[in-house]
Amino acid sequence: MKIALLVAYDGTDFHGFARQKHARTVQGELESRLSLLLRAPVETAGAGRTDAGVHAAGQVVSFDVSREIDPAWVQMRLNKLLAPEVVVRTAAKVPDDFSARFSATRRAYEYRLYRSPVPDPFRDRFALWVPGPLSLSKMRAAARALIGEHDFSSFCRRGEGSMVRRIRSISFSSRQDELIVRIKADSFCHQMVRSVVGLLLEVGAGKRAPGDVGKALRAKHRNAAGPVAAARGLHLVAVGYRPSPFERVDPTPSRR
Known part of the structure; x- marks a missing residue:
């Protein structure tokens, strides 16, 4: 028997997801x-090997068990042992050939930041404080160059084989002083999302031009992309499968 878990966690005090x-x-x-x-x-x-300090609302984990067992019981017992730092949001029996990692067809990350005169101690654990202004129009223009299939060598750590990835979409949502950058792709290489966001933030702050994103892609060298955004703003929010192993679940817990 195989079970899949939909897991959320505060990654602040963990050295990443992988053992x-x-x-x-x-x-x-x-x-x-x-x-x-x-x-x-x-x-x-x-499904995702998140780095130290990175959070998740929609991580998926699968494992084999040698006997029939109620997934709801596993969810309940794990939450008693691990919550609130790690929470199993739902659990389900899945086919024996299901793999949380290799069966995934899509992944979505959100990078959260807030713009205010001073840092907010109640948000700083889960979002990046940006004290200066940002041009959303320039960030959107810069992001267009990243859509589609490209060699993302400039945005990934070396040593992973091919760096070719397909980004499906990059969207920006702004509410009051909060900005969320959401990136969907088939898969990501190591530090890719944080590197993309780091360059987009430099464009938004006027330190780089929107056209520099295309130049960074073509350079295929890590130094071309610039700084990596801080881990605390990054959240793995959803992993896609066909079919989904879970009944309909809101992938992002409500934020109040």
């Missing part, structure tokens, strides 16, 4: 608690 031998990670905590509950070693697969 590490000598560091506290989201996957490590999940596997430790699952092994305790099921009284057997459990290895999981995750």
Whole structure:
């Protein structure tokens, strides 16, 4: 039997999602608690290997179990052990050939920032403070060059094989002093979203021209893209599958 979990977490105090031998990670905590509950070693697969400090509202995790078990029971018990830092939002039985990582067809990230005269201690854990003005029109113009299939070598860390990826859309939503950049793609390479956002922020602040984004793509060199945006503003919000392993669930918990 195989189970899939829809997981949300505050990544601030974790060294990323993927298990590490000598560091506290989201996957490590999940596997430790699952092994305790099921009284057997459990290895999981995750849809996204989020970095240290990156959050998730829609991470998907799958794992095998040797006997029939109620997914709702797994959800309830894990939440008693891990919440509120890590929360299982729903759980479901899935086909044996399902993989949270390899069955995924789409992924969506949001980068959240806020613009105000001073930092906000109640938001700074989950969003980047930007003290100066930003030109949304320039950021939108710059983002158009990134849509489609490209070699994103300038926006990714080396050592991952091919850096060719397809970005489906980049959208911007602004409400009061908050700005959310949402990027959808088939898949992402390491630090790609934060590198894209870092360059777009430089364009918005007037430090780079919108045309510099296309130049950075063509350069195929990491230095061409510029700084990587801080981890705390990044959220994995949705992972797409055909068909979805879960009944309809709002991928983003409400923000008040």
